Amino acid sequence: MPTDTDAYRPRNDPPRVLVLSSSPRRNGNSRVLAESLAEGAGEAGSAVELVHLPEVVSEGLRDCRECRGPNGECTIDDGYRDLFLDKALAADALVYATPLWWYGLSGHLKNFLDRMFCYISEGCPEAERVMSQLVGKRAALVISAEESNFSARLAVVHQMQETCRYLHHTLVGIVVGTGNTRGEVRDDPTEPLVWARELGQRLFLIRTTDYQLDSDRAAAVWGGPERPPPGHWR
Numbered sequence: 214m215p216t217d218t219d220a221y222r223p224r225n226d227p228p229r230v231l232v233l234s235s236s237p238r239r240n241g242n243s244r245v246l247a248e249s250l251a252e253g254a255g256e257a258g259s260a261v262e263l264v265h266l267p268e269v270v271s272e273g274l275r276d277c278r279e280c281r282g283p284n285g286e287c288t289i290d291d292g293y294r295d296l297f298l299d300k301a302l303a304a305d306a307l308v309y310a311t312p313l314w315w316y317g318l319s320g321h322l323k324n325f326l327d328r329m330f331c332y333i334s335e336g337c338p339e340a341e342r343v344m345s346q347l348v349g350k351r352a353a354l355v356i357s358a359e360e361s362n363f364s365a366r367l368a369v370v371h372q373m374q375e376t377c378r379y380l381h382h383t384l385v386g387i388v389v390g391t392g393n394t395r396g397e398v399r400d401d402p403t404e405p406l407v408w409a410r411e412l413g414q415r416l417f418l419i420r421t422t423d424y425q426l427d428s429d430r431a432a433a434v435w436g437g438p439e440r441p442p443p444g445h446w447r
């Protein structure tokens with residue numbers, strides 16, 4: 214009976230947070246949001262690493278039948294293997310930072326997600342171990358976009374929500390900032406940098422709820438300090 218994630222405990226001490234910054238603009242808007250979130254997570258005591266995804270993952274998914282080596286391993290020669298197997302699997306939380314591109318997520322982040330397939334599909338000798346380490350993480354999402362239109366971001370939110378559901382990850386928060394020129398998201402009066410930082414601080418405290426008719430729950434949503442507040446959508 215799904216209730217909430219009050220009992221969530223990270224595997225590592227301190228908890229590990231991997232931030233995947235997926236815009237090629239190093240000083241761009243989604244990167245600024247990602248850095249704020251990373252700062253907040255560090256303030257809360259997490260061990261944080263921020264990766265500039267376009268520099269590490271240069272290739273998209275191919276036909277696995279053509280590029281698996283004789284032992285079944287993916288032979289695409291870029292930084293994906295180390296990033297995914299050493300850093301992403303070891304993390305307690307994955308943070309995705311993306312600009313809105315054509316009402317979807319960046320191609321670089323899409324490549325990161327697509328390439329997981331090489332390591333979890335039947336042809337991969339490590340698939341079972343990979344899957345057991347992949348499940349049970351927290352996730353957060355930050356998005357920057359030029360348009361302020363709320364629905365423009367919904368495809369990204371939906372894709373990441375479903376991806377997290379599939380992976381047994383809990384998407385604990387989303388922050389959206391509006392801006393177009395590099396770093397302009399700092400001028401957004403809704404203060405997305407402040408919210409991103411706060412999301413980072415509370416990454417492992419946020420209680421997410423997903424009730425069913427018969428779920429046990431308190432009538433009041435906003436309890437005392439012993440009951441952390443629910444999800445974070447800004």
Ligand SMILES: Cc1cc2nc3c(=O)[nH]c(=O)nc-3n(C[C@H](O)[C@H](O)[C@H](O)COP(=O)(O)O)c2cc1C
Binds near residue numbers: 237241315316317359
């Ligand atoms: C290829 C491309 C497609 C884009 N598509 C959209 C879009 O559909 N809607 C939108 O609001 N902004 C769109 N933008 C603008 C970016 O989302 C916006 O400038 C964002 O803040 C860039 O983030 P970054 O600095 O992290 O790259 C697009 C930009 C590029 C380069």
